[in-house]
Amino acid sequence: MSTDPRAGEAGQYVDSEILQDLLSIRSSIDNIDAALVHLLAERFKATQRVGVLKAKHRLPPADPGREKAQIARLKQLAQDAQLDPDFAEKFLNFIIEEVIRHHQAISETSGGEPDPNAPFDWADHQ
Template sequence: MSEEDPIKTLHRLRSSIDNVDAALIFLLAERFKCTKQVGELKAEHGMPASDPPREEQQVARLRTLAEDADLDPAFAEKWFNFVVAEVIRHHAEAADGR
């Protein structure tokens, strides 16, 4: 059985990782474009920056998706909480700017 050179394998795997990282950045940028619009809408109508019931629903949904994808649900929740904290900060800034 012929095995691929470990250095070539490493480069191939790292190339795949780089592609996934690039896709994640573009997806996050698209997500923040949407949440910016949500923040502007909330600010315009005096809605609170945070929506705890929505966040709880999303955490439950993402934990299930993570389990289905064989990803640690706790990690998925930590990622979501990190992103939501930034979104809430943006929403609060939008409200302060009105």
């Protein structure tokens, strides 16, 4: 039985060799999760710049043609990576919805300039 908090409940039920394998895999998952967060932050920083440009030039927050192309591209990438393409589509749709919402806010509240007093929201940075 392990007292390592990273083991979770499994530490009570498996021998130490299996537990070490489990902890190693979980460590990899934790590293991947951290990388995903940082990549999403970078993506949202770029899309905030897109939102500012759209607002300055009075472009609509949504771009259905671009969104459709991005979804198709991401679904193909997912399929190539042996990831469920429907999951990839849902994930991108969630991001797109947040981006559009924040592009609308940029356009409506600041004439194209992000509000420096607004709280940070990762979705502002798509």
